[in-house]
Amino acid sequence: MKTVDIVERIEGEAKLVCQWEKNKISDVRVEFLNFRGFEYILKGKAPLDALVYTPRICGICGQAHLKATVEALEQIYKNHNEELIITNKAKLLREVGLNIEIIDSHIKWFYMFIMPDVVKFSNNDYSEYKALKGKKWLEASACASEVIKVLAIIGGQWPHTSYMIPGGVVSDPTLLDLTTMQNYIDYGIKFFENNLVGMEIENYLSFNEAEDLYKVKADLKDFITLSFENGFEKIGKSYNRHLVLGSSLSFEEGKINKKLIKNIDFENIEELSLNTFNIDKSKNSKDAYTWSKSALYANNFYETGPLSRTLVQNRKFISSVHKHYKDSMFTRVMARMDELGFLLKKTKELIKRVDISEDSFIKPKISINEFKHGLAEVAVEACRGSLYHEVEIEDGKISKYDVITPTVWNLGPGIDGKLSTSQKAIIGTNSIEKAKLILRSFDVCSVCTTH
Amino acid sequence: MVDSQEMVKKVFTQNSARIDTNKGDAYYNSLFEKAKERLKALRAQPALKDIDMMEVVESEGVNRRDFMKWASATTATLMLPPMFTPLVAEATELMNRVPVIWIELQDCAGNSEAILRSSTPTVDDLLFDVLSLEFHHTLMAASGHQAEHQLEDAMHHFKGKYLLFVEGAIPTALNGQYGTIGPSGETFQEHLARLSKDAAAVVAVGTCATYGGVPAAAPNPTGAVGVMDLVKGKPVINIPACPANPANMVGVVLHYVLTGQVPELDSLLRPKFAFGYRIHDNCERRAHFDAGEFVEEWGDIGAQNNFCLYKVGCKGPMTFNNCSIIRYNEGANWPIGVGRGCIGCSEPDFWDKYAYERPMADANIKAPTGGVEKTVDEFGLGLLTATTIGIGVHAVASAVAGKRTVHSEDEE
Numbered sequence: 001m002k003t004v005d006i007v008e009r010i011e012g013e014a015k016l017v018c019q020w021e022k023n024k025i026s027d028v029r030v031e032f033l034n035f036r037g038f039e040y041i042l043k044g045k046a047p048l049d050a051l052v053y054t055p056r057i058c059g060i061c062g063q064a065h066l067k068a069t070v071e072a073l074e075q076i077y078k079n080h081n082e083e084l085i086i087t088n089k090a091k092l093l094r095e096v097g098l099n100i101e102i103i104d105s106h107i108k109w110f111y112m113f114i115m116p117d118v119v120k121f122s123n124n125d126y127s128e129y130k131a132l133k134g135k136k137w138l139e140a141s142a143c144a145s146e147v148i149k150v151l152a153i154i155g156g157q158w159p160h161t162s163y164m165i166p167g168g169v170v171s172d173p174t175l176l177d178l179t180t181m182q183n184y185i186d187y188g189i190k191f192f193e194n195n196l197v198g199m200e201i202e203n204y205l206s207f208n209e210a211e212d213l214y215k216v217k218a219d220l221k222d223f224i225t226l227s228f229e230n231g232f233e234k235i236g237k238s239y240n241r242h243l244v245l246g247s248s249l250s251f252e253e254g255k256i257n258k259k260l261i262k263n264i265d266f267e268n269i270e271e272l273s274l275n276t277f278n279i280d281k282s283k284n285s286k287d288a289y290t291w292s293k294s295a296l297y298a299n300n301f302y303e304t305g306p307l308s309r310t311l312v313q314n315r316k317f318i319s320s321v322h323k324h325y326k327d328s329m330f331t332r333v334m335a336r337m338d339e340l341g342f343l344l345k346k347t348k349e350l351i352k353r354v355d356i357s358e359d360s361f362i363k364p365k366i367s368i369n370e371f372k373h374g375l376a377e378v379a380v381e382a383c384r385g386s387l388y389h390e391v392e393i394e395d396g397k398i399s400k401y402d403v404i405t406p407t408v409w410n411l412g413p414g415i416d417g418k419l420s421t422s423q424k425a426i427i428g429t430n431s432i433e434k435a436k437l438i439l440r441s442f443d444v445c446s447v448c449t450t451h
Numbered sequence: 452m453v454d455s456q457e458m459v460k461k462v463f464t465q466n467s468a469r470i471d472t473n474k475g476d477a478y479y480n481s482l483f484e485k486a487k488e489r490l491k492a493l494r495a496q497p498a499l500k501d502i503d504m505m506e507v508v509e510s511e512g513v514n515r516r517d518f519m520k521w522a523s524a525t526t527a528t529l530m531l532p533p534m535f536t537p538l539v540a541e542a543t544e545l546m547n548r549v550p551v552i553w554i555e556l557q558d559c560a561g562n563s564e565a566i567l568r569s570s571t572p573t574v575d576d577l578l579f580d581v582l583s584l585e586f587h588h589t590l591m592a593a594s595g596h597q598a599e600h601q602l603e604d605a606m607h608h609f610k611g612k613y614l615l616f617v618e619g620a621i622p623t624a625l626n627g628q629y630g631t632i633g634p635s636g637e638t639f640q641e642h643l644a645r646l647s648k649d650a651a652a653v654v655a656v657g658t659c660a661t662y663g664g665v666p667a668a669a670p671n672p673t674g675a676v677g678v679m680d681l682v683k684g685k686p687v688i689n690i691p692a693c694p695a696n697p698a699n700m701v702g703v704v705l706h707y708v709l710t711g712q713v714p715e716l717d718s719l720l721r722p723k724f725a726f727g728y729r730i731h732d733n734c735e736r737r738a739h740f741d742a743g744e745f746v747e748e749w750g751d752i753g754a755q756n757n758f759c760l761y762k763v764g765c766k767g768p769m770t771f772n773n774c775s776i777i778r779y780n781e782g783a784n785w786p787i788g789v790g791r792g793c794i795g796c797s798e799p800d801f802w803d804k805y806a807y808e809r810p811m812a813d814a815n816i817k818a819p820t821g822g823v824e825k826t827v828d829e830f831g832l833g834l835l836t837a838t839t840i841g842i843g844v845h846a847v848a849s850a851v852a853g854k855r856t857v858h859s860e861d862e863e
Contacts, residue, residue: 004634008594011560013632033631034639035622036557036665037672044669048808052794056665056693059561108567116592131592132584141567149783156786157779159561159694163791170749171789279672281625361750436594447559 005432007439009113009131011060012446014411016435018426025435028426030411035291037279038451042401047073047368047393050401051162054389057403058448059159063101063151064382065403067094068389070164073368075376076393077166082366089358090168092350093154095249096181097163098380099347100151103188104144104158105383106306106340109443110196110223111140114333117437118223121230126222136195136219143191150181150351166368168361178354185348192341196220204341208316210324213334220337227330236329236438238425242308243297243409245269245379245386250346253379254312255302262312266377268298269388271404275413291450294412294420295404303327303421304385304409305442307335315342329425329434332441369396382406384443407449410442472530472727479532482710486538489711493545499583528702528777529714530724542709546582549708550609551616552602553587554646556639557630557666557675558619562657563589565694565779582704585609599633606649614707615650616700617643617678620659620666624674643681652686652713653678654703658796661689661719668802679720686713689720691772693796698777699725719799721771730767730793733775736760746790754790765792766805772797 001020012034019027038057054069055062077084119126128136148158154171155161163170189201197204198217213224245264247253254262272294278284310318318338325331374393379386385406392400414420422442429435522540585605593601622629627638647653655678658664666675679687690699706714714722740759770793778785795801
């Protein structure tokens with residue numbers, strides 16, 4: 001039997017085509033059928049224009065794209081032995097911006113994309129989680145609106161800002177601005193404490209074993225209870241291979257394929273398009289069914305995202321939960337919410353470290369257009385996982401721009417008989433509702449996946 | 452399609468974008484009476500949602516006075532005289548009589564993200580409790596087949612009455628195969644045609660939906676166009692910008708509730724209340740422009756003193772939008788506030804036309820509005836004596852400092 005279902009309430013839409021055998025999903029295809037063509041549009045453009053284009057790849061993770069672009073352009077300077085000086089202040093303001101975007105996304109993801117489906121598994125009254133109307137939904141929306149102002153103060157607007165430029169950032173916050181930013185972060189911390197975990201953040205962050213799950217209160221407790229009632233800790237397991245391409249003050253790079261390896265080599269990244277539509281229809285392969293490509297590291301599919309980051313960093317609470325429940329749908333959701341707490345605290349510290357007497361920007365000695373040829377590969381950690389940008393310039397123009405988004409790692413099609421991360425996670429599931437939840441646990445974004 | 456894009460460029464050169472901010476007592480008195488009748492008629496209609504606006508507002512701890520303050524600011528945003536404030540407040544309460552269907556096409560969801568953080572007080576409630584959002588791809592409760600049914604129901608039930616909000620461009624190349632939706636694989640183009648057919652009006656939100664936006668940037672690989680290129684015989688309201696300002700989305704709905712009509716539009720179908728003047732006209736750094744005080748490069752003494760960003764590529768002088776007043780994220784800030792400069796995102800073809808090394812190049816752009824876009828100096832000489840003096844002084848100062856003095860295309 002074959003079923004076709006549509007997954008909405010993600011960014012864009014995904015089509016879930018399942019084959020069923022003995023009431024279990026025996027094969028699955030995740031199809032993304034919306035395409036814009038950023039990589040074609042960027043070709044021939046001035047390199048600095050990419051700072052305005054790439055954030056528009058996604059309305060949710062635009063900061064991650066901006067940071068990847070700016071670091072790629074700086075990499076080109078470095079490769080010409082003209083390394084730019086980026087002050088600590090600029091580095092901090094960039095990372096604060098990116099972290100805030102992740103924080104904002106995690107809040108909305110839990111309340112707007114996950115919980116409305118999770119509560120459908122219960123007969124009890126969870127109407128407070130109802131989309132658009134429920135008290136909890138509205139409170140989460142209000143909190144996200146407050147927290148994102150931290151980014152608006154230094155970025156000017158959100159979504160889609162371009163305040164980072166090669167050499168630093170354009171913004172120059174005052175002490176008052178920094179205090180205001182901390183106040184908005186405190187709003188987020190209060191929300192985390194009062195609404196999500198029902199205890200002080202320090203208390204929560206001191207958890208170090210899976211048994212601490214039972215101490216969690218408030219909304220996250222609702223999720224934990226519903227999960228154990230419905231066996232969410234048993235579904236959605238994939239290869240349990242994890243990849244973190246980006247490193248920063250908040251995250252460490254590394255990969256786990258049975259054991260943890262801390263150094264990452266971009267040489268091992270491969271992007272394939274056997275199942276991908278071609279922009280020139282006459283060149284479509286007969287196996288093409290989606291606009292997403294497939295991404296492999298050292299010839300293997302890897303999962304990327306908060307769970308991978310938590311494991312590579314060995315943050316104890318979730319690492320212990322993971323020991324018990326592996327890379328299940330339950331662990332994935334818990335890891336993302338745990339990262340919310342971790343980042344709220346971390347980002348507040350980063351803001352405190354900003355020294356306003358430092359420069360925000362130090363002008364590059366030469367224009368990037370003066371390089372005849374340039375090539376750069378960079379990765380940053382976005383809300384959904386590792387984001388990779390590869391840029392090539394020829395005679396002052398972009399000659400190639402390749403983007404591999406986190407959702408391509410997690411949700412792209414399998415290849416050469418190998419199942420992709422999400423396919424592996426979904427196969428064996430006994431209901432379409434659970435299959436959709438597993439898909440959501442990867443934080444699906446259709447527009448990122450195809451870009 | 453190409454013709455209409457050309458047409459867009461042509462009308463952009465006209466002066467019709469200017470707004471008349473005082474149309475005289477006779478006009479406003481007649482509009483006032485009309486709005487009163489309209490609200491009375493709306494009140495007689497059954498509410499789509501049984502929610503009392505004032506209860507919602509008060510339950511959120513916002514008192515009547517704060518709410519009236521909001522109504523008063525919104526009245527000003529809509530460019531109506533203060534006497535309309537009570538009517539705007541009343542219209543807010545009656546927003547639940549107007550059904551809204553919101554669809555996403557070739558987009559990045561940035562406008563949906565923006566409206567999630569719409570202006571206070573409690574406009575989340577305004578929108579989600581009072582406004583009858585019958586369908587929203589990303590935010591609604593339903594998903595999958597259930598969502599499909601919800602959309603069909605809403606279209607059928609509110610035939611001829613709903614406002615269709617469209618986010619995202621429409622790919623037309625390859626018979627629309629760059630974007631399909633739903634289990635049947637309907638193309639975005641077919642989807643838009645089907646949903647706009649019975650809409651009271653179509654509101655294109657964001658630069659993708661209005662002019663094709665990023666996807667339509669050269670070489671426009673998917674043949675992306677905006678809503679107005681495809682929807683004919685139906686009022687189309689454009690709210691460009693990337694993202695569109697939520698205040699303007701709310702403004703359009705309120706205006707529709709208040710008057711039963713689409714607001715006065717410019718030649719690009721943008722509501723004049725929001726796009727009737729340039730960012731430059733109300734910019735907080737305008738005084739520095741007039742005084743000839745410019746940021747020469749990021750991080751310089753001018754940047755530290757919030758001088759004018761024109762010389763580092765600000766497109767404010769040729770960009771029609773009210774973000775210098777409304778700002779973003781509930782007024783938290785806006786691009787010029789952080790010293791980045793405007794990228795002109797509410798203008799047609801801005802991706803290509805205003806592109807060159809945006810936002811940091813010298814602002815030597817030829818926008819067809821007639822005015823500042825020539826060069827700082829030509830503009831100064833031609834239009835503003837005070838500015839000319841300012842720029843003269845500035846030029847001397849720059850020369851002393853050994854920097855460039857003027858902008859011209861020959862430079863560099």
